[in-house]
Amino acid sequence: MTSMKRLYDWFEVRLGIKELVEKNLTGYLLPRNINCWYSMGSIILFIIALQVVTGILLLVYYIPEADKAFGSVTAIMNTMPFGWLIRMCHVIGSNMMILFVMLHMLSTLFMGSNKSPRELNWLSGFILFTLVQAICLTGYLLPWSQLSFWATTVATNSVGAIPYIGQFLVEFLRGGKLVGAPTLGRFYTLHITVIPLTMAAVVGMHLFFLERIGVSTPPFGLDNTKNRWPGGVFRYDDHPGGIPFFPNYILQDMTSIALYFAIFAAVVFFYPNIFFTKDSFVQANPFQTPAHIKPEWYFLANYQTLKLFPNEFIGLSIQGAAMTFLALLPFVDRGNEKLPLKRPLFLTCFIGGLILYIALSIWGHYS
Amino acid sequence: MNISSRRKFLVACLGGIAAAGTGATLYPVYKYLAPKQADENGGKVSFRESDVPPGGAKFFDFRGETAVMVREKSGALIALSAVCTHLGCIVQWQTDKQDFLCPCHAGRYTPDGTVISGPPPRPLAKLPFTVTDGTISIG
Numbered sequence: 001m002t003s004m005k006r007l008y009d010w011f012e013v014r015l016g017i018k019e020l021v022e023k024n025l026t027g028y029l030l031p032r033n034i035n036c037w038y039s040m041g042s043i044i045l046f047i048i049a050l051q052v053v054t055g056i057l058l059l060v061y062y063i064p065e066a067d068k069a070f071g072s073v074t075a076i077m078n079t080m081p082f083g084w085l086i087r088m089c090h091v092i093g094s095n096m097m098i099l100f101v102m103l104h105m106l107s108t109l110f111m112g113s114n115k116s117p118r119e120l121n122w123l124s125g126f127i128l129f130t131l132v133q134a135i136c137l138t139g140y141l142l143p144w145s146q147l148s149f150w151a152t153t154v155a156t157n158s159v160g161a162i163p164y165i166g167q168f169l170v171e172f173l174r175g176g177k178l179v180g181a182p183t184l185g186r187f188y189t190l191h192i193t194v195i196p197l198t199m200a201a202v203v204g205m206h207l208f209f210l211e212r213i214g215v216s217t218p219p220f221g222l223d224n225t226k227n228r229w230p231g232g233v234f235r236y237d238d239h240p241g242g243i244p245f246f247p248n249y250i251l252q253d254m255t256s257i258a259l260y261f262a263i264f265a266a267v268v269f270f271y272p273n274i275f276f277t278k279d280s281f282v283q284a285n286p287f288q289t290p291a292h293i294k295p296e297w298y299f300l301a302n303y304q305t306l307k308l309f310p311n312e313f314i315g316l317s318i319q320g321a322a323m324t325f326l327a328l329l330p331f332v333d334r335g336n337e338k339l340p341l342k343r344p345l346f347l348t349c350f351i352g353g354l355i356l357y358i359a360l361s362i363w364g365h366y367s
Numbered sequence: 368m369n370i371s372s373r374r375k376f377l378v379a380c381l382g383g384i385a386a387a388g389t390g391a392t393l394y395p396v397y398k399y400l401a402p403k404q405a406d407e408n409g410g411k412v413s414f415r416e417s418d419v420p421p422g423g424a425k426f427f428d429f430r431g432e433t434a435v436m437v438r439e440k441s442g443a444l445i446a447l448s449a450v451c452t453h454l455g456c457i458v459q460w461q462t463d464k465q466d467f468l469c470p471c472h473a474g475r476y477t478p479d480g481t482v483i484s485g486p487p488p489r490p491l492a493k494l495p496f497t498v499t500d501g502t503i504s505i506g
C-alpha cells in the first residue's frame with residue numbers, strides 16, 4: 001500500500017470522502033439540456049474571490065484618512081511594484097461583478113428559473129444584487145478623488161428626497177452635513193467589514209437554497225416546458241439520467257471562467273481607464289464641484305429616472321416600486337409555463353424593460 | 368498516439384499552464400508586498416556635524432533601521448547601528464554614564480559598541496561615514 005493511499009484511507013474513514021465526492025460531484029446530476037448560462041454563478045464566485053484577494057492587498061497600503069487616502073492610492077498606482085495591476089483588477093472587477101450579477105439575474109428570469117419553488121433563491125439573489133451595488137458605491141469614495149467625492153455627494157443626497165426623515169438619513173449616512181472625513185470612515189467600515197460579511201452570509205444562504213431544492217431545468221429543447229414542481233410538499237428537483245457535475249459541467253464552468261478572465265484581462269491591459277474620467281485623477285476638493293459629475297454606469301438609469309420627474313420623491317418611489325416588483329416577481333408571475341416564447345406578456349415586459357434600462361442609461365450618460 | 372499517452376500529454380500541458388498562471392499571479396503579489404530595498408537617495412543619510420554635541424548622540428533612520436551617531440567627550444565621532452544584538456530592541460544613550468543601555472534586558476555597550484555587560488552576544492555594528500565641510504554623511 002503506497003503512502004498516498006494510506007493517507008487517503010486515513011481521511012476516508014474519518015470524512016467519508018468517497019461518499020462526499022459521489023454526492024456532490026460525480027453523482028450530482030444536472031439536466032441534460034443545461035446550458036452555459038448556468039455557469040454565471042461560478043463566474044460571480046470567481047469574481048468575488050478575486051475582489052477579496054485584491055481588496056486585501058490594497059488594504060496593505062491604503063490609508064483611510066481624508067488627507068492621506070488619495071496620496072496612498074496614488075502611491076499604490078505609481079510607486080508600489082504591480083500596485084497598478086492590483087488596483088485595476090479591483091476597480092474593473094467591481095464593474096464586472098455588477099455586470100455578471102445582472103446577466104445571472106436576466107438569464108434566470110428568462111429561463112423561468114425564479115419560479116416556484118425557487119422564490120428564496122431569487123430573493124436571496126436579489127438581496128445580493130443590492131449588496132453588490134452597495135459595496136461598489138461605498139468603495140467608490142475610498143480613493144478620495146474629485147469624482148468619488150462628488151459622485152458620493154450626489155448619491156447620498158438622493159436619500160434626502162424621503163419625506164420627514166430624508167435629511168436626517170443623509171446626515172446620518174455622511175456623518176455630517178456634507179461628505180467629509182467622517183463619511184470616509186463610515187464608507188470604509190461598510191466596504192471592508194459590514195457589507196462583505198453580509199454578502200458572505202447571503203451567498204451562503206443562496207448556495208444552501210440551491211443545494212436543498214436542486215438545479216432547475218432550462219425550458220429549451222424539451223417537449224414539456226412546464227414547471228415540474230407539484231407544489232404543496234418539499235421535493236428535491238433531481239435529474240435522473242442527467243449529466244454529472246464532475247467532470248462534465250465543471251468543464252463548462254472552467255471554460256466560462258476562462259472566457260470571462262480573457263475579457264477581464266483585455267479590459268485591464270488594453271482599456272484600463274475605461275471606468276475613469278479626468279476627475280478620477282484629481283484629489284477631492286470640497287470647495288470645487290467639477291462640471292458634469294455622473295454616477296457609475298450601473299446607476300445611470302436611476303440617475304436619469306430621478307431627473308425625469310419634477311419631484312425627486314416621485315422618482316425615488318417609482319424606482320423603489322419597480323425594484324420591489326422585480327424582487328417579488330415569482331410571487332406575482334405564478335404561471336406554470338417556463339418557455340419565454342409561450343409567455344408573450346413576460347417576453348414583452350422582459351425585452352421592453354431591458355431596452356428601457358439601456359435607453360435610460362445611455363440618455364443619462366449623454367444628458 | 369494512444370489514449371493514455373494523449374491524456375498524459377494533455378495533463379502535462381494543463382499542468383504547465385496552471386504552473387505558469389500561478390507564477391504569473393504570485394510574482395506580482397510578492398513584488399507588491401516585498402519590503403523596499405533602499406531609500407530614494409541611495410541609502411545615504413546626511414546631517415550637520417553640529418547636530419551631535421560633545422558627549423551626546425543623535426539617533427536617525429538608516430536604510431530602514433535605527434542608527435546612532437555618538438560624539439565622545441574627546442570629540443571623536445562614531446556611527447553605530449542602534450539595534451541591540453540580543454533581541455533587537457533600540458539601545459538608549461546614557462549621557463551621564465557615557466555608554467549605551469538596552470532597556471529590554473539591561474545590555475550595556477561602550478560608545479564604540481563593545482559589550483560591557485548583559486546578554487548581547489556581539490558588539491553593535493559600526494557604520495561607515497565621512498565628514499566634509501561640517502556635514503556628516505553615513506552610508
